[in-house]
Amino acid sequence: MTINSDRKRPGRPPGTSDTRDRILASARELFARNGIHSTSIRAIASAAGVDPALVHHYFGTKNQLFAAAIHIPVDPMTVIGPLRETPVEQIGYVLPSLLLPLWESELGQGFMATLRSVLSGTDVSDASMIRSFLQEVITTEVGSRVDDPPGSGRVRVQFVISQMVGVVMARYILALEPFASLSVPQIVDTIAPNLQRYLTGELPQPAED
């Protein structure tokens, strides 16, 4: 599935690379301000002053547009799809098995660049978009299937996120050795039981105030 299909049409196409950039800028602005779920292709098209069909033409689905906006050159559904098929008792293993090879690939570079800009605090919309992605997509998709302590919100999946983000940091950003040189299977196998405990293990109850 390609996000950026630059298919040439007969005659002068209505979308130039300038149009494409304008759509992307509007998408980043709206995703950052309102999150993913509350942002429609129609609203993005309207903000960019183009027809919604053109947005679809350039970027495909809303998920694909979001991926392009956040510089993840893959559709989030390539991760979310398989997770939906995975029994909850295996997500602790399957999640890092899906994500680490993605991060290792050349495709991961764009994501690391986004993460750096979040961390530097220079681009607020990047931080908002990553937060939206983690909260709306991962938290909703995975979090809705696990049994959180009453009244505490979707905490289980957020502990999972904390471990996965920590792997990104230790391996790609801080490049700690030997961590950065470990094989993908060694990392996956080592963290999987901990992720699974966060998802389905017994967790301490939060103390009453």
Next chain:
Amino acid sequence: MTINSDRKRPGRPPGTSDTRDRILASARELFARNGIHSTSIRAIASAAGVDPALVHHYFGTKNQLFAAAIHIPVDPMTVIGPLRETPVEQIGYVLPSLLLPLWESELGQGFMATLRSVLSGTDVSDASMIRSFLQEVITTEVGSRVDDPPGSGRVRVQFVISQMVGVVMARYILALEPFASLSVPQIVDTIAPNLQRYLTGELPQPAED
């Protein structure tokens, strides 16, 4: 190496805030280039063109100077000291119990600022210093006490670091909710068994090549 000895003027005290800054700049440069263990107070003093006694006067011990250079306004020994007294079977609990309250305090702000600059990739010496701290101090102090798989280096403690850095990211940098609002004890109690597994639990053996 910058040697600035042209600053001495009669009638002024040998230590001005300018001198202090110069010591700090030399310290950052040498710590980043050579790590903590290979950098002496004497070398820093020499690079800054001052007497070693003045470095001690301003910053105390080498550890305290390192803390100042990396913008952690506490001596790393306040964390390392108690850890040395802690049986290895309790470090998974004691480590986050020491670190989270530090991060929550006002003192944690400087550290978050350093982390942001690491992530933005703008200040290479910050990244090198954090890497030195994690590798030389935490990895050596804690890692030397646990039983790593043969030939794999200090991997156990690095998985611990990955989880702790992930907590910092999720809570303070990305500010995921509800994660950012959970109580310190809830986070400590939830991650402690996972940290302890990394330190003393059974981990998968790395596959032979």
